[in-house]
Amino acid sequence: MKSSLAGQIGVPAAIIGIVVMMVVPMPPFVMDVLLAFNIALSVLILLVSLRVTKPLDFSIFPALLLLATLFRLSLNISSTRLVLTDGYAGKVIEAFGDFVVGGSIVVGLVIFVILMIIQFTVITNGAGRVAEVAARFTLDALPGKQMAVDADLNSGLIDEDQARQRRKEVAAEADFYGAMDGASKFVKGDAIASVIITLINLLGGFVIGMAQRGMSAGESISTYSLLSVGDGLVSQIPALLLSVATGLIVTRATTENDMGTELLGQFGRQRQSVQMAGATILILGLIPGLPKAPFILIGTLALVIAARLPKPGEEVEDTPEIDELPTQPQKDSPLAIAQDMRVEPLELELAYDLIDLVDAAAGGDLLDRVRALRRKLAQEIGIVVPLVRTRDNLDLPPRHYAIRVHGVEVARGQAPAGMVLAIGDDLDSLPGMATQEPVFGLEAKWVPAELREHVALANSTVVDRSSVVTTHMAEVVRVHAAQLLGREDVKMLVDMVRQSHPVVIEELTPAPLSLGDVQRTLQALLSERVCIRDLVRIFEAMSMRAKASPDPEGLVEAARGALGPAIAASHAVDGRLSVITFDPLLEQRMLETLRQGEAGSFLMMDPMVAERIAMEAARTAQAAEAAGNPPVVVCAAPLRLPVRRLLESAAPRTPVLSYAELGGQLTLVTSGVVNVAEVTAA
Numbered sequence: 001m002k003s004s005l006a007g008q009i010g011v012p013a014a015i016i017g018i019v020v021m022m023v024v025p026m027p028p029f030v031m032d033v034l035l036a037f038n039i040a041l042s043v044l045i046l047l048v049s050l051r052v053t054k055p056l057d058f059s060i061f062p063a064l065l066l067l068a069t070l071f072r073l074s075l076n077i078s079s080t081r082l083v084l085t086d087g088y089a090g091k092v093i094e095a096f097g098d099f100v101v102g103g104s105i106v107v108g109l110v111i112f113v114i115l116m117i118i119q120f121t122v123i124t125n126g127a128g129r130v131a132e133v134a135a136r137f138t139l140d141a142l143p144g145k146q147m148a149v150d151a152d153l154n155s156g157l158i159d160e161d162q163a164r165q166r167r168k169e170v171a172a173e174a175d176f177y178g179a180m181d182g183a184s185k186f187v188k189g190d191a192i193a194s195v196i197i198t199l200i201n202l203l204g205g206f207v208i209g210m211a212q213r214g215m216s217a218g219e220s221i222s223t224y225s226l227l228s229v230g231d232g233l234v235s236q237i238p239a240l241l242l243s244v245a246t247g248l249i250v251t252r253a254t255t256e257n258d259m260g261t262e263l264l265g266q267f268g269r270q271r272q273s274v275q276m277a278g279a280t281i282l283i284l285g286l287i288p289g290l291p292k293a294p295f296i297l298i299g300t301l302a303l304v305i306a307a308r309l310p311k312p313g314e315e316v317e318d319t320p321e322i323d324e325l326p327t328q329p330q331k332d333s334p335l336a337i338a339q340d341m342r343v344e345p346l347e348l349e350l351a352y353d354l355i356d357l358v359d360a361a362a363g364g365d366l367l368d369r370v371r372a373l374r375r376k377l378a379q380e381i382g383i384v385v386p387l388v389r390t391r392d393n394l395d396l397p398p399r400h401y402a403i404r405v406h407g408v409e410v411a412r413g414q415a416p417a418g419m420v421l422a423i424g425d426d427l428d429s430l431p432g433m434a435t436q437e438p439v440f441g442l443e444a445k446w447v448p449a450e451l452r453e454h455v456a457l458a459n460s461t462v463v464d465r466s467s468v469v470t471t472h473m474a475e476v477v478r479v480h481a482a483q484l485l486g487r488e489d490v491k492m493l494v495d496m497v498r499q500s501h502p503v504v505i506e507e508l509t510p511a512p513l514s515l516g517d518v519q520r521t522l523q524a525l526l527s528e529r530v531c532i533r534d535l536v537r538i539f540e541a542m543s544m545r546a547k548a549s550p551d552p553e554g555l556v557e558a559a560r561g562a563l564g565p566a567i568a569a570s571h572a573v574d575g576r577l578s579v580i581t582f583d584p585l586l587e588q589r590m591l592e593t594l595r596q597g598e599a600g601s602f603l604m605m606d607p608m609v610a611e612r613i614a615m616e617a618a619r620t621a622q623a624a625e626a627a628g629n630p631p632v633v634v635c636a637a638p639l640r641l642p643v644r645r646l647l648e649s650a651a652p653r654t655p656v657l658s659y660a661e662l663g664g665q666l667t668l669v670t671s672g673v674v675n676v677a678e679v680t681a682a
Contacts, residue, residue, distance in 0.1 A: 015067065021074040025081055028090035034075055035092045035234055041068060042238035042245075049245040056172055061249055062179035068242055069190045072235055076197050079231045084204050093230040115236045116195060159376065180249065190239055194232060201228035271309040278302030345386035345484055347404040348473065349393035353417055354401055357466055358390055366390070369470045377474060381481050381526065382533035383489060388473070403473055405480045413438040413472050415465040419446040424460030438472040482523035490519040497535050508539050512546040517555070524556040528644065528655065530567055537562045553600040553641060557658075560640075564661030571632050571655055577666045578629035580620050580654075583675040586613075590639055603642045612676050614650040620672035621654040631671045632657050 026034070045064065052058045082089035149158075149166045158166065267274070278299045285295030348370070350357065357366040367390065374385045396402060403411040414435060422430060423437055423444045432447035447455060455462050463471075477484065494515070498505040509515060521542060525532050532538060538559045545558035560567065568577060582590070595604045603610060617633060624631040633651075635643050637658040644656040662668065 015070075018067075018071050018074045022077050025085075026078045028082060031075075031078060031082060032090040032092045035079075035090070038068075038072060038075060038238050039234075041071075042241035046241045046245045046248075049248040052249075055249055056169065056176055058249060059172060059176050061245075062176070062182070065242060065246065068238075072190065072238060073193060076194070076231070076235055079234075080197065080201055080204075083201060083228060083231060084208055089231060093234055095230070111233065115233070115240060158372070180246075194235055194239060197235075198228055198232040201231060268309055271306055271311060274302055274306035274309060278306060343407040344389040344404075345406055345486070346388050346477070347407075348388055348390045348469070349396060349402040349404065350390065351396040351398050351400050352392060352394055353398050354415055354465075355392055356417060357415065357469065364466070366466045366469060369466050370473065373470050373474055377477055379533070380531065381478065381529075382531045382535070383481060383485050383526070384492070385477055386484055401469060403476050405476070405483055410480060411438070411472060411476050413468065414446070415468055416446050417465075418449055420449050420452055420455070420465070421445075421463040421468050422447050422455045422460045423463065424455075427460065430455065438468065439475045478529060481526040481529075485519065485523055485526060487515060487519055490515055490522060493522075493535055494518065497539060501536050501539075504536055504539050504543070507543040508546075512550055513542065513555075517546075517550065517552070518542070520552055521555045521559060524552070525559060530560065530563065531570065534563060534566065551600075557637070557641065560658075561660060564658075565663035565665060567655075568632075568657060568662050568666055571630070571657075572666050573630070575665075575667055576669050577662070578624055578631040578669050578671045579634045579662075580617065580624065580631045580672045580674065581634050581670065583673055586675060587635060587639070590643075591636065594638060594642065601638070601642050603639075603646065609676065610646060613674060614646050616676060617647055617654070617674045618650040620674060621651050624671035627671075629669065629671055633674075634659060634662065 021034075045061075045068065048058060049061075055061075079089045079093060083093075149163050149170065278301075280299075281295050281302060282299035284290060285292045285299060356362040357364045360367075370388050370390070374388070377383075377385050393402065399414045399416045401413055401415060402409050416433065419432065421435075421437070421444050422432070423442050425443075427434075427443065427445045430445055430447050430451065432445045434443075434445050436442065437444045452462050494505060494509065509518065518539075522532050522538075525538075541558040541562035542555050545554050548554075571577060581587075590603055590605070593604045595602055605613075621631050621633070632655045633643065633647065634657050637660050640656055640658040647654060647656060
């Protein structure tokens with residue numbers, strides 16, 4: 001929200017004016033205007049409190065409550081000065097002292113005392129207690145809410161911007177309820193101050209009337225007491241409105257509508273309750289001695305309203321009409337059997353005791369998270385992930401789930417009901433079932449969900465069951481992205497690029513490359529976890545390479561060359577790229593053994609030596625990862641693909657880049673050098 005000149009100048013000037021009112025006498029007319037403004041401000045605050053849908057929509061309320069209280073107290077001081085010095089404090093106070101209380105000091109005092117009891121004993125104390133409890137529980141729940149945001153981010157349910165906004169809302173909620181806990185004390189102190197000020201006005205006016213103005217006791221009481229009571233009532237009505245607004249804010253739960261709409265909507269769903277209430281009132285009207293007309297009128301009105309309310313089960317449903325529902329094939333029809341035979345690209349199977357994860361009625365949100373995960377992975381790897389078919393499998397052991405790619409089970413994990421996954425170092429003291437985190441293999445333990453807060457305080461990461469499943473599925477999709485990219489998917493990507501860059505596609509297909517060649521190249525990039533979102537540059541590089549030679553290996557390296565800086569940046573941390581290199585003599589020897597075959601280039605080396613190179617590179621990579629610096633292996637461009645094949649089994653997670661792909665925007669940090677003496681001596 002942009003700052004305005006009125007807010008920057010007007011509000012500070014108003015605060016200074018409030019302080020000035022405490023020491024500078026105010027004319028009666030100005031006092032009338034300020035008292036009317038005070039009442040209007042209180043009414044406005046109350047109406048805003050009724051209209052907001054969640055407390056944070058009125059986050060300025062604690063500070064506004066302090067300013068309104070200070071303004072009202074300054075009005076009390078100014079009116080007290082006018083009452084005691086002039087015996088007249090304007091038309092507003094005179095009207096409240098004469099017209100509102102009927103000119104009777106006894107009536108005025110009784111009304112004033114009743115208002116004080118309502119405000120101080122009922123509303124203020126209740127609102128203060130609710131604010132205190134809300135502040136404590138909000139602060140206690142703050143770590144859990146922040147970890148829930150992190151879990152949703154890791155599972156793909158939200159993106160970085162949404163996570164940042166939710167963290168900001170969680171912090172703002174804690175700050176708001178903490179401020180409301182303190183602001184409620186202002187209301188309580190204001191109520192006490194109003195009683196003291198009114199008593200001072202009564203005693204001071206009585207003494208001044210008799211000692212300085214020569215009035216009799218009756219005249220002094222009649223004049224100053226009515227003015228003092230009128231002043232007290234003028235200040236107590238806005239104070240009561242603010243107390244009610246405070247109670248509404250701290251007791252309000254977050255809803256989709258304002259309070260009035262929610263009130264009518266929730267009562268409107270209680271048809272039988274309204275009928276019973278109307279019948280009860282009618283029965284009371286039949287009791288001898290009670291006036292019949294009011295009870296019969298109210299009871300009849302309640303029954304009429306109940307008759308117009310919808311019956312249970314008659315609420316508007318969102319289900320389509322029968323003729324709009326898609327026709328489902330019969331269970332034994334050829335179409336149904338053919339659908340069951342179809343092999344889905346991506347499937348998630350759940351054991352019978354994990355069905356609650358996908359049951360929205362039981363609070364399961366796994367399907368929503370999977371849908372959000374598809375959107376996140378599309379941005380991360382550059383392909384549209386196929387729809388995930390989720391179904392139960394009675395053959396799975398209890399607590400287990402399985403992930404299949406083209407009908408083949410590629411991963412399996414556990415998600416016990418009523419538990420959360422704790423990941424950390426000191427888990428031995430926690431009750432539960434020891435396990436390993438399914439993606440990175442970290443030591444973990446399934447602990448009862450009731451211990452979530454206790455685990456969080458022990459500096460361990462807490463992950464709910466749905467997040468475990470979606471995180472595992474995300475890793476499976478990243479590993480098997482090449483298998484999930486079908487010919488139809490490639491055609492869709494090509495058509496998408498054709499709409500914005502038609503010339504690029506004209507030069508690429510159908511000559512010199514076919515759709516199958518494009519698919520094979522994109523699959524090779526995905527198999528090394530290279531994002532293919534920048535399809536325009538990939539296709540441009542492929543078309544230029546295809547004019548010289550359409551060999552698959554050359555097409556892949558050409559595409560990687562176009563994406564080189566982006567590939568290197570994706571593995572960097574804060575602009576620093578941890579690299580593992582080969583000893584120059586070893587790299588030269590590897591170049592000498594480089595050969596070309598039908599399947600592409602390879603290293604014609606002694607298998608024992610090649611294995612030692614792979615093991616040494618894997619050991620160096622593991623040491624760098626343990627130090628918190630995930631590395632990449634860097635080598636000469638002709639060696640990149642053969643080295644990748646060499647390390648595929650020993651270090652599958654370690655990327656292999658060529659020197660040409662590093663670019664110049666990153667700071668390179670050497671994490672190790674692979675050196676095998678036997679090779680250099682050969």
